[in-house]
Amino acid sequence: MEQYILDRAQKWLDGNYDEKTKEQIRNLMANDPKELSESFYQDLEFGTGGLRGILGVGTNRMNVYTVGMATQGLANYLKKCFEGQEIKVAVSHDCRNFSREFAERTADIFASNGFKVYLFESLRPTPELSFAIRELGCKSGVMVTASHNPREYNGYKAYWEDGSQVIAPHDKNIIDEVGKITSVDQIISGKNPENIEIIGEEFDKIYLERVKGLSLSPEAVAKYHDMKIVYTPIHGCGHKLVPASLRNYGFTNISTVEAQMVIDGNFPTVESPNPEERTTMRMAIEQGQKEGAEIVMATDPDSDRIGIAVPDNDGNFVLLNGNQTCVLLTYYMCRRWKENGMLDGKQYIVKTIVTSEMMADVAKSFGVEYFDCLTGFKNIAKVIRQEEAKGKTYIGGGEESFGFLAGSFLRDKDGVSACSLAAEAAAWAKSIGTSLYNLIKELYVEYGFYKEGLVSVVRKGQEGAAEIKQMMVDFRANPPKQICGSDIVTIKDYQSSEALDVKSGSTTAIDIDKSNVLQYLTADGTILSIRPSGTEPKIKFYFGVKEPLASLADYDKVSAQLDQKIEQMKKELNLV
Numbered sequence: 396m397e398q399y400i401l402d403r404a405q406k407w408l409d410g411n412y413d414e415k416t417k418e419q420i421r422n423l424m425a426n427d428p429k430e431l432s433e434s435f436y437q438d439l440e441f442g443t444g445g446l447r448g449i450l451g452v453g454t455n456r457m458n459v460y461t462v463g464m465a466t467q468g469l470a471n472y473l474k475k476c477f478e479g480q481e482i483k484v485a486v487s488h489d490c491r492n493f494s495r496e497f498a499e500r501t502a503d504i505f506a507s508n509g510f511k512v513y514l515f516e517s518l519r520p521t522p523e524l525s526f527a528i529r530e531l532g533c534k535s536g537v538m539v540t541a542s543h544n545p546r547e548y549n550g551y552k553a554y555w556e557d558g559s560q561v562i563a564p565h566d567k568n569i570i571d572e573v574g575k576i577t578s579v580d581q582i583i584s585g586k587n588p589e590n591i592e593i594i595g596e597e598f599d600k601i602y603l604e605r606v607k608g609l610s611l612s613p614e615a616v617a618k619y620h621d622m623k624i625v626y627t628p629i630h631g632c633g634h635k636l637v638p639a640s641l642r643n644y645g646f647t648n649i650s651t652v653e654a655q656m657v658i659d660g661n662f663p664t665v666e667s668p669n670p671e672e673r674t675t676m677r678m679a680i681e682q683g684q685k686e687g688a689e690i691v692m693a694t695d696p697d698s699d700r701i702g703i704a705v706p707d708n709d710g711n712f713v714l715l716n717g718n719q720t721c722v723l724l725t726y727y728m729c730r731r732w733k734e735n736g737m738l739d740g741k742q743y744i745v746k747t748i749v750t751s752e753m754m755a756d757v758a759k760s761f762g763v764e765y766f767d768c769l770t771g772f773k774n775i776a777k778v779i780r781q782e783e784a785k786g787k788t789y790i791g792g793g794e795e796s797f798g799f800l801a802g803s804f805l806r807d808k809d810g811v812s813a814c815s816l817a818a819e820a821a822a823w824a825k826s827i828g829t830s831l832y833n834l835i836k837e838l839y840v841e842y843g844f845y846k847e848g849l850v851s852v853v854r855k856g857q858e859g860a861a862e863i864k865q866m867m868v869d870f871r872a873n874p875p876k877q878i879c880g881s882d883i884v885t886i887k888d889y890q891s892s893e894a895l896d897v898k899s900g901s902t903t904a905i906d907i908d909k910s911n912v913l914q915y916l917t918a919d920g921t922i923l924s925i926r927p928s929g930t931e932p933k934i935k936f937y938f939g940v941k942e943p944l945a946s947l948a949d950y951d952k953v954s955a956q957l958d959q960k961i962e963q964m965k966k967e968l969n970l971v
Contacts, residue, residue, distance in 0.1 A: 400432050412579060420452055437455050437857075438455065439465075446461070448461075448550070457497070457551070459497065462501060462539075463500055468569055468570070468576055470583075473535055483510065483513070484512055485513040487519045489539065489541075490659065491546075494539045497551065499514070507583040509587065513592050520694075520698035520810065520811055521538050521698065522698070522812070526558065526805040528556065528557075529805060530602075535553065538554070541696075542696065542699065543669040543695040544931065546661050553566075606809075611735065612820075613644075615822040619822040619826065623648050623689055624688060624689070625649075625651070625691045626641070627678065627693045629695060630665075632696060634651075634656050637811055641814065646818055652679050664678060670797060671702065671716075671717065676693055676704055679704070680704050683704065688706070691705070694811075694814065699808045699809060700797040701720065705830065707832050718795045718845070718847045720793070721746065721793035722753050722757060723834065724799050724801070725793070726838060732763075738762065743758075743763060747771070748768070749926065753838075756843070770796075772807050774908070836947055837947070839950070843943055844950075845939070846941070848938035854932055856932070867925070875915060877917070879963050879964060884897055888905075889905060921939065921941075923964065924936070
């Protein structure tokens with residue numbers, strides 16, 4: 396075993412760590428050198444979602460010590476940034492194993508550093524934490540969550556004073572401060588418990604009223620208030636606030652999946668708590684089928700992502716993908732803003748570079764500006780911050796990974812408001828003689844049939860990280876010439892911030908932050924995007940294809956053609 400690993404582990408054995416932790420380390424040394432290496436070969440780093448990792452002992456695992464070091468580093472950075480000012484922070488957590496312990500540890504360290512701390516009384520959705528930072532005048536905040544990751548993970552999202560997750564330069568600067576903490580003895584804890592204020596239901600009411608303020612079709616809800624809705628929180632944070640928000644909008648016929656209303660970080664009823672997956676939505680869809688629901692919805696463990704299933708014309712439930720959800724909500728909001736006389740040319744929406752171009756086309760058709768940004772909602776928040784300063788009004792924005800945010804009173808994706816607006820959109824669609832299922836097909840006729848695919852290649856651990864890195868090197872060195880017989884005309888490299896015109900050889904600057912992402916655009920409008928995940932041991936391949944749809948009668952035929960094209964792309968890249 397590398398001496399480097401042993402030295403790092405020994406520091407924990409010699410340091411002021413609890414005996415149980417030391418015993419676990421000794422056990423790994425004696426019996427599991429590979430796991431020891433995985434646990435100590437690096438420090439956890441902030442990615443697109445902050446600190447995230449597998450629960451366990453060591454510098455590369457989520458535990459009270461890595462959480463403590465991250466918090467002390469963040470606290471030291473906040474003191475530097477806001478010297479001489481009162482520093483207030485908000486702390487919340489999801490349903491995962493050890494989430495409450497990590498949240499209380501975080502609150503204790505902040506309070507011990509002299510900060511005013513608002514700690515939620517129990518688990519709360521990520522968007523409410525973002526809202527609390529803004530509403531309570533905080534300089535920062537922490538949400539303990541691993542979002543939709545598997546059960547063995549937990550995480551730590553750090554937020555800045557505008558309610559968005561930390562971005563450059565703050566993320567790197569925080570890591571630098573964390574790196575200066577070489578001993579747990581440097582962590583300040585166990586002081587000033589009076590600095591911690593517990594917040595709960597009264598604050599929930601404030602948040603829910605702001606969510607209600609997003610409503611665009613109260614008359615449609617009043618008419619169809621008894622429309623059947625089935626909802627599941629998948630054992631997580633949405634269990635109270637999503638049904639409460641739906642009732643606040645005026646819906647009266649809400650059914651929940653009772654087995655999944657149980658708060659449990661082991662997620663006993665699903666393989667993965669990710670609403671992107673149909674297997675995760677199975678119980679909710681079955682209940683929706685049985686009860687004749689008009690919309691089935693789920694939120695992930697921290698209730699920032701939304702999954703939606705709607706019945707087709709034969710009553711079979713179709714799971715919308717993240718792109719379709721974004722398109723439907725964007726269309727609904729833009730159209731209702733226009734019909735309500737709220738558009739004055741200063742409105743805009745935001746999407747990420749791997750989210751369907753259809754979202755942009757919808758916005759443009761209503762005279763609404765659109766912006767592209769890098770993956771991760773903190774980048775959408777950055778655009779909101781920039782455009783807000785210019786006097787522009789944000790309508791909504793989203794990303795293909797099942798995240799959407801309406802309104803700018805918080806700065807992270809919001810499953811609570813997205814559920815409320817999706818239900819309202821379903822009622823509105825009903826009021827104009829259609830349904831969400833038929834509406835998306837009608838939009839394909841109007842804007843073109845866009846279809847997207849995604850393949851995530853998992854490569855775990857130290858070796859996996861190196862393999863993913865090499866794959867990006869290889870794609871840059873040897874880019875494909877064609878995709879499905881269509882020539883690649885443009886290569887966008889977001890790491891070099893350059894777009895290459897393949898035919899002429901000329902380059903143009905990309906006015907977006909640098910990131911390790913490649914995009915290939917073909918002559919027929921196909922888009923291939925390749926991006927290593929910032930939060931999981933994955934490299935992701937995104938496929939975007941488009942064909943005209945002359946009429947609804949051609950839907951099945953064109954859909955099959957597009958599916959075939961996506962499958963061909965996967966074969967060409969050796970992904971199937």
